[in-house]
Amino acid sequence: MEEFILLENQLCFAVYETASEFNKLYTSALQPFNLTYPQYLVLLSLWETDSVTVKELGEKLSLGTGTLTPMLTRMEANGWLRKERSKADERRVFIHLEAKALEQKQAITNIISKEIQSCHIELEEYKQLMERLNQLHHKLKNRVN
């Protein structure tokens, strides 16, 4: 019992710290592009599927409009994307990548890649971590209340 509490504490702290470490790593790598880590995650999502609504983007990133709206406004101001209210349903706002985001994709990806590779993470390590994290994430999300 006492052991369980210790483990819980260690685990939540380990996740907390690793996330914060990722944040710092990406933030510094993205600095030359005037991008933050969460903004990069938005780009990642849009590079995969462009022209989605704010709601759809929020579902993919698990973020609400309280976070997304101001962030997208900043990204629009910096020329990464464009917000366009739907004519068919004026409640919805579509997000479209701007040319800049497509042009810089390779350069951004390269820098991040170089940065991560400097950590020397093995393929096997990736896979195990991913599997465990997804397992945990799933359990956290779908727990019985």
Place this chain on the structure above:
Amino acid sequence: MEEFILLENQLCFAVYETASEFNKLYTSALQPFNLTYPQYLVLLSLWETDSVTVKELGEKLSLGTGTLTPMLTRMEANGWLRKERSKADERRVFIHLEAKALEQKQAITNIISKEIQSCHIELEEYKQLMERLNQLHHKLKNRVN
């Protein structure tokens, strides 16, 4: 190469989301105590070692004064702890837990424990995750720049 980029993206996203999920879980569990998740981490650290300076606390939690000072001020206002400037070296400020923090420790721990146990995480799962996370955390922190 392309595969590596995909893995990186998935990994950083998985860490990001899991941390955010932990945050939500703890935040809701701690609500009755009027505590936030980062504030709980502060308590965890102080329950282990009380009466430390802001700097020492920051090192344990990997947080700077820009984060800690206002947070500790809020926690002081809520009666969890006390800030006391050192007489011997007036640059330093010691943090001491208040009675409330000691009295409520058990109740807080119990709620968190119950919450986490509702996720049905196996002991083996804990250990594997911890090991992998610490390995990653270590590599992120000590990478060659």
Place this chain on the structure above:
DNA sequence: TAAGATTAAATCGTAAACGATTTAATCTTA
């Protein structure tokens, strides 16, 4: 079709989190 429900985004207030700067105290060393 009009009233009420639902939906999508925006807005608001609070709390982290970071880097950079500032302030004040202490330490070094010339």
Place this chain on the structure above:
DNA sequence: TAAGATTAAATCGTTTACGATTTAATCTTA
């Protein structure tokens, strides 16, 4: 010992992040 370096917190400005509320559009259904 006085000048300059170092240290510890506090402060500042910006960005996330969340829940709650608001606004406006669309949908349901009586």
